[in-house]
Amino acid sequence: MLSTAADYVVHRDSGGKRPSWGKLNSIAPTPSGSTPTLQPPAAVSAPASGEEFEMQDTTETDASPPADDPELRLPNWGSLVTIIGTNALLQFAFFITVSSASLYAEYLGGSPVFAGLTVGIPAAFSGLALIPLARYDQGRYTLPLQISYIAIIVGYILHAVAYKARFLYLILVGRIVAGLGFSGFMYSKRYCSDPRIIGIRRRTTLASWLVLTQAFGFSAGPFIGGLLYKVGFSNDIFNGYTSPGWVTSVATAVSAVAAMYFFQDVPKPYRIARANSLEVGIGAAPRFAPTEIQQEELGIGQLTGRQWGVIASMCWSSMSCFFILGGWEANIPIFTAHTLNYTPYAAGNFIAIGGIATLPFLLVSIRYSPRFQDRVTLATGSAIGVAGLILMLVLLATDRIIFGSFYVCWFLVALGFNLATTCTLSLLSKQLPNAWNGRTSMLIQYSNYVGRVAGAILGGAGVQMGMKNYIGVQLTVVGIGALLHATFWKQLKAKTG
Template sequence: MSGLLQISFFIVVSSSNAYAQHLGGTSTFSGLVIGIPTAFSGLALLPLIKLDQGMGGYRIPLHFGCASSMMGHILYALAYRANWLYLILIGRIVSGFGFTFWMYSKRYCSDNRVVGIRRRTTLAGWMVVGQGIGFSFGPFVGGLLYKIGFSNSVFNGFTSPAWIMAAVWAAFWLFAGLNFKDPESQTEVANIESVAAVPLHRMTAPQWGVLATMCWFSMTCFFILGAWESNIPVFTGSASPLNPFDFSPFAAGNLIALGGACTFPFLFANIFLAKRHQDRNTLAIGSAVGAAGLFIALAVLRTRTVNYGSFFVCWFLIALGFNLCSTVTMSLLSKQLPPQWNTRTSMAIQYSNYVGRVTGAVWGGAGVKVGMLNYVGMQIVIVGIGCVMFCTLWRNLKAKTG
């Protein structure tokens, strides 16, 4: 389901700028449309956890996520027929309620009832492969459907990705409802007592530092990935003097997809290497690769030597580096903190993701307006802060492999 959520999030990236402009919006509004679902996902998460009543189940969030995702896509598609700009925003907000299951996916991967401590980073690596499929396959399909067009007021280049995803979610909802089974329930009393037995003040200062560092990198990864995914269609189709392209949504979607597809061999290799290398090494390597992509982007923009090859290299390095980083944030925390903290740490990481996705998408949509050098420079500053944090806490980031 995590992979489907990723496709749902990214399938509109290629055409959302053109869709918003067709309905009277701006590129910044397009960035808001891309990023807003995660803000409302964060608002819906707390009531959903309350509804769970401490049982540690996944079935209610699964049904809620499928229903919200299906309805959100339908509303997004109907905006064209209604000729109402804000209906695409409302549709994405409803889809955002479905994105609450991202937290449950992370919690499932670190749930000691399901996954042993030496398999968590490996499983997180598989989730990031699904993430990679989402941000490459989604924009490609969205751009392809935009190019095909289907010229009618209901099923066309702007709306067809949403209609297709609504049908996919309906089918998946039926399949999951028939086949998914919850792990054995935690008793509410035992769960509450065990969490209460590990109060916040018992965490040491280094543990708080590790928590802050993982949350910062979780935010950083999705801020930068979200910024580039929303900025590429805007920048490559803009009248900016730094832009040598004149890309359609289809061409922009192909560029995003190609960069994502080229990361797959490395992401697959990481799944097997995770059994031998510590999470902190993956974090350091991923940060270095992603930062290299940002510095190259800054250089080619500053010297006005942007071309397809240089721009693709920047995007590939950024996609690879920060996807690698995102594999370890939850798994490292789950290895250092007691199992009773699993829901809390999952929420901390997920809310950091949400902050990154929302602000990154808006920042990417506004990239041309604020200036592309400022757009990339801000990302370098954010990565730099994270590097200072993990260098300071390097010894404390040591955890079991796997």
């Protein structure tokens, strides 16, 4: 039995209506591309009735027009906007509690380290959730999206009611449940590099859009969280500590309803036995050449040393970027409270204005990143981020931490390492066979999770361990990544776009 990433068939209703999540047999078109497409015999025969002609017209009208060049292929806009919008929502949900996490934990008897744990722990459980999800998702996206929405809603309700229950660990439980929903991070990445629907020269651009929503999340999340804390609403149900949970739950419910209408999943795969002379006629040629089958079914043991080097370099780069970003986001509310006497509202604003300042540059990167090698973008972003870390170390050594200087450090770190994350998955997907898209998405997402968890814990303990040591650890991590990058520089060359 043989299958490839393109073994899909189109199912259309003659009415031409959009599907809902109640109809899991997707009507998304099967994209054309460099991977051979296997169709059932009925799909290749000439239409024999007017109804069949009508169904063909519906397919052409309802779906996005196919690109002339398969390397520039894109899915329909409704589905693409749903995926990118969901990524923005998940980023927002992840960071909305950052501003008030320390005080919320302290109010219920917790420590700053516990607060850092609540910020980072969702990533760990999200990684655990990916194992069964990847087994049962059938290479599709509807089930993971549904689980993400439900888990976020339930998790943030639990996070909110911890105040009324006066139970510290209910905060942690709520964040753990929400962490199951953050598995959507991997599926948004996988969708934007899926060779069935995304051309190879579109992947860096779509990755840039995902990073833009990432910047939106860590800007809008802390800002809204800090604003809600400042407004207060002094009652046991809706107040400065609990309101981020209620707001996130409502926003997620609205997004879930919108996704039910706009999102079209990829079709279900099916397997067909190898064609032989008895099935297709004497002397008929098989649909696939053996070399094409071997290319798609390349196993782990068949990867070259060059490919393993690229995998190691990209995974470490992805981990280090989120390690540093997560560390700063968890550390800023605690560090500024000790150094600048900031409230959660002020700390949330500080994080937000740093993130907002990066948005114009990230928008420019969407426009111009297809013109540059991914390895160049990665090196440039890392260099900008390292400049921010070095400047911060100098300020700590000279004891000159003021708003302006600290803000410049945060802006450089946020811009640099967000820019660097635009190309880790896209570069890896270009270097490995199409059939590896699911594996590469998992590798990069697990690297992100390791960075988020370790970074959040380190950020929560940054003041206790000493800020110079805290920055020194981050510079060491980036230094290892730079060494890997330099070692495999030639192997990191890939198509632009």
